[in-house]
Every structure is written in C-alpha cells, then in structure tokens.
Amino acid sequence: MSTAVSPSERSYIITGLAHPTHPTRLDGRGLHQSRPIFISYGDAPQASGSARVTLGGTEVLAGIRLEVSEQGESSRCRVEVDVTPQAYPTLAPSALTAMSTQLSSVVSDHFVPSIPSLPIVPQIKYFVPHLHLTLLSNSGNVLTTLILAARAAFHDLRVPKTKVISSGAADDVDEQKDLSGIKAAVRAGRSGGRGKxxxxxxxxxxxxxxxxxxxxxxxxxxxxxxxxxxxxxxxTTVFLDAGLQEETACPDRLHVFFDAGGKVCGMRMEGEAGLDVDRIRPLLKEAQGVSVELFASLSQIATS
Structure with missing residues (x-):
C-alpha cells in the first residue's frame, strides 16, 4: 500500500517520468538511478546470521536462527516477515498481518528455493534456517529491500561444523539430553561445548x-x-527504485529475480497492467543488465 497522492500530483509525477528527452523525478535521480544501499552485518548478535539494510528510507532487519530437523521433516528454510506499524502508520492490524503474510509468501516462493541444504548427516538430518525479516520503515521499494536483507543475513550466517562419528545403536538418556543442548546452542547461534x-x-x-x-x-x-x-x-519507459509517491502514481511493476549467472529464477507482476511477450522480452534483458551491476555492487559491499 502506497502513500496518498492527489490527481494533480499523480499527473505531475507521470509527466516528469515520461518526458521523452529530459525525464525528471521528485528527488532529482535519473530513471535508472537507485538510492544508496547501506548494509551492516551482525546487528542481532544472538542470531546465527543477521543484517540490517537501508535503501533510501526503507529499512529492514533480518535475522536467521538454525534448528535441527528431525528425520522426515522438511529442511526447507522457513520465512516470516513482520511489517511494523511504523512502516505503515495508517494500516489497521489486520491489514498489517495480511501484508506480512503476502510478503512472506513472495520471499518463500522466489528466494528460498535458491538456498542450499545444510546437512548434518546427508539424507537424514539437517540444519533448518528460520529467516525473520522485520520491516522497520518504508519509503518505497519494500520487496527489493527485503530480498537484500535476506541475502545479507545469509552472507553473515555461520553454520556449525559437524562430523559423523558412528552409526551404532541408540544413545542412552544422557546423550539424548546432549542433543537437546546442541539444539539450544544452535538456536542461539553458538555452541557452548562439545555435543553429540x-x-x-x-x-x-x-x-x-x-x-x-x-x-x-x-x-x-x-x-x-x-x-x-x-x-x-x-x-514504454521504466524506472528503478520507486519512492512512495512514485509507487502510487505508477502502480504497475515487474519483479524479476536473477541468480548470479543472470538466469531468471522468479518473476512476479504487480498491478493491473498486462504485459505481452513482445514487451516482456526487452524488459527482462534490461533487468538482467541491472542485476549484473547489482551483484557487482553487493560483492564490493561484502568485501569492504
């Protein structure tokens, strides 16, 4: 949900964006110019991995805790997005809950499948990441910021090293208690001693x-x-990193997920506009070029 914009404001924004020779935006950026991205790592020390990402005035805190899956349980990452009232002050609690559910679904559908499994004993037992994303503030481009934060938290993630020591009979009660201790240590993102x-x-x-x-x-x-x-x-023109007023004036957008090789791994259309194949192809090519630049920028941030 975007901020309120009057018809005259909407017309002014669209006219500026669509100008054939000198397009203008409210904050003076070019059509393909993003606001600065700031990433800090380890902002939640008790998590196994965490990060805080700010894109313009949109801020997301991401944290990951690891749990141990039992045999037969899914090893797929679980996602929870929390949209705070500060991000959408005018929304009712029920609307915030609905938005949290929707965003959780998008992240789970298009980002989570790329997360590798974290085996303890291959085919038997795994570490399962629980990803929690908190939207602290919103000045537009929320979904992109959520994905950046999720990616940064996984970059910060430290996975406990494990090794198989035997395949004998069942442990006694004391060793079963040790397993519970290991789970607790893993949830806290650290291990307090040797466990089995x-x-x-x-x-x-x-x-x-x-x-x-x-x-x-x-x-x-x-x-x-x-x-x-x-x-x-x-x-036929598109622009990147919309602010709140721009999102209201231009409610149709194409979200495209790319892997490091430039391959599309997810796509989602938002709004009421339809796109035919002839229009989508050049848009995907344009988005792919942006993804290459984004990967390069994130790599520099991670190593700086």
Missing part, C-alpha cells in the same frame, strides 16, 4: 569444534537478487 546427537536411523554426529566451530554458508555469493522495473502509464 543421534538421528532416528542410529547415525551419531557431533559438533566439530576446530577453529571457531563454524563456517560460512556454501553458495552464499550466488543467492538471487531482485530487480523491480516500475512501469510508467502510457509509456
């Missing part, structure tokens, strides 16, 4: 405490990015 666990298959494992006992998540650099192309009414 056993799956229902009888395979025994323990934490590998070599070094700090953790490692980065494999494949974190290849997690997808989101490029949002905002469509200008009655124009």
């Amino acid at each position: 666990g056993r799956g229902t298959s009888g395979v025994e494992w323990e934490l590998d405490l070599e070094g700090d006992g953790t490692m980065p998540m494999p494949g974190r650099e290849t997690l997808p990015v989101l490029v949002t192309l905002n469509l200008i009414p009655d124009s």
Whole structure:
C-alpha cells in the first residue's frame, strides 16, 4: 500500500517520468538511478546470521536462527516477515498481518528455493534456517529491500561444523539430553561445548569444534537478487527504485529475480497492467543488465 497522492500530483509525477528527452523525478535521480544501499552485518548478535539494510528510507532487519530437523521433516528454510506499524502508520492490524503474510509468501516462493541444504548427516538430518525479516520503515521499494536483507543475513550466517562419528545403536538418556543442548546452542547461534546427537536411523554426529566451530554458508555469493522495473502509464519507459509517491502514481511493476549467472529464477507482476511477450522480452534483458551491476555492487559491499 502506497502513500496518498492527489490527481494533480499523480499527473505531475507521470509527466516528469515520461518526458521523452529530459525525464525528471521528485528527488532529482535519473530513471535508472537507485538510492544508496547501506548494509551492516551482525546487528542481532544472538542470531546465527543477521543484517540490517537501508535503501533510501526503507529499512529492514533480518535475522536467521538454525534448528535441527528431525528425520522426515522438511529442511526447507522457513520465512516470516513482520511489517511494523511504523512502516505503515495508517494500516489497521489486520491489514498489517495480511501484508506480512503476502510478503512472506513472495520471499518463500522466489528466494528460498535458491538456498542450499545444510546437512548434518546427508539424507537424514539437517540444519533448518528460520529467516525473520522485520520491516522497520518504508519509503518505497519494500520487496527489493527485503530480498537484500535476506541475502545479507545469509552472507553473515555461520553454520556449525559437524562430523559423523558412528552409526551404532541408540544413545542412552544422557546423550539424548546432549542433543537437546546442541539444539539450544544452535538456536542461539553458538555452541557452548562439545555435543553429540543421534538421528532416528542410529547415525551419531557431533559438533566439530576446530577453529571457531563454524563456517560460512556454501553458495552464499550466488543467492538471487531482485530487480523491480516500475512501469510508467502510457509509456514504454521504466524506472528503478520507486519512492512512495512514485509507487502510487505508477502502480504497475515487474519483479524479476536473477541468480548470479543472470538466469531468471522468479518473476512476479504487480498491478493491473498486462504485459505481452513482445514487451516482456526487452524488459527482462534490461533487468538482467541491472542485476549484473547489482551483484557487482553487493560483492564490493561484502568485501569492504
């Protein structure tokens, strides 16, 4: 949901954006110019991985905790998005809940499938990430900021090292208690000592405490990015990183998820406008070019 804009304001915004030779925006940016992206890591010390991302005035805090899956349970990452009243002061609690559910679904459908599994004992037991995203403030382009924050939190994630030590009979009660202790330590993002666990298959494992006992998540650099192309009414021109008033004036947008190789791994249309194949193809090519630049920028931020 966007901010209120009068008909005259809407006309002014669209006219400026659609100008054939000198397009203008309310904040003076070019059509393909994004607001600065700021990323900080480790903002939630008790999490296994966390980050805070600010895009303009839109701010998201992301945290990940790891739990141990039991045999037969899904190892797929679980997502929860929390839209705070500060982000949408005029929305009723029920509307905030509905928006949180919708955003959780989008992240789960288009971002989560790219997260690699984190096996403890392959095919038997896994670490399961629980991703929590909190939208603290909103000045437009919320979905892009959520994906940036999710990606940054996984970049910060430290996965406990484990090793299989035997595949004998079931453990005694004391070792089962140790397993509960390991789960608690993993939830807190740290391990307080040497622990053991056993799956229902009888395979025994323990934490590998070599070094700090953790490692980065494999494949974190290849997690997808989101490029949002905002469509200008009655124009073939698009623009990036819409502010709140621009989102209201131009409610149709194409969200495209790209992996590190430039391959589309998800696409979502928002608004009432329809796009035929002939229009989508050049838009995807344009979005792909933006994704390449975004991957390069995020890589620089991560290593700085």
